[in-house]
Amino acid sequence: MRSAAKARSRQALLDAARELAAKEGYQACSVDAVATLAGLTSGAxxxxxxxxxxxFAAALADYWVLPSLHEVAEPGAPLQEVMYAYGQHYGEFMSGPLAVAAIDLGIEDVAHRRKHPQDDQHNPTSEISRFAAELSEYADAAGETLPLAPEELATVIDRSLGGLALARLQTNEPAGTLFGYVAASLMRGPA
Structure with missing residues (x-):
């Protein structure tokens, strides 16, 4: 009975955090405002x-995960087409108000982990490994060769699209199609 009440409280807090983050952004949200909206105390x-x-890390966890290639294309399609679709999907995914809050939180989280490395529970390596495995799967299905080792390419794509997402946070640019062009161009490899 008590665990069910705790689960309801947890869900109410997550929903309230998402709602406030979408309206006000992460930095402007206070613990008291989230608790009040959830109908709980800040102690909860x-x-x-x-x-x-x-x-907020729990509430915005979806934005800390790289989208899957399976969300945009079937294996066997040409890699440049897959990556163009992936880049556009990533750009659209990272354009909403919750994405902006997640980016703000991510920046704060990096600063916190630098000061307190013992608190680091976020493991981006597993996301890169998963994405690298998808890149290999798609390259094999298309009969194409990746321009870099899968882990290196996954890291480059993650950082390139993440950089564009940060630029969008600052300037409201670039448009989603640029995300697609950048991702597709990475399939060409070094000139």
Missing amino acids: IYSIFGGKRQL
């Missing part, structure tokens, strides 16, 4: 999550 946030950063 600390009890369940440990603090604001951990609450």
Whole structure:
């Protein structure tokens, strides 16, 4: 019975955090405002999550995961087409207000991990490995060769599209089609 109440409280806090982050952004959200919207006390946030950063990390976890190639194309399609579609998908995914809040949180999280490396629970390596495996699968299915080793290419794509997402945060540019062009161009490899 008690675990069911805790699960409902947890979900209410996650929903409230997402709603406020979409309206106000991560930085402007307060623990008290999230708790009030959820119909709970701020103590519930600390009890369940440990603090604001951990609450929002859980609420915005979808934005810390690289989209899957399977979301945009079937294996066997030419890699440049797959990557163009992937880049556009990534650009659209990272254009909403929750994405902006997730980027803000990500920046704060990096700074926190530099100061407190013992708190690092985020493992981007597993995401890169998963994405690298998908790149290999798609290259094999298309009968094409990747321009770099899969892990290196996955890292380059992640950082390139992540950089564009940061640029969008600052300038509201670039448009989603540029994400597609960048991702597709990475399939050509070094000149």
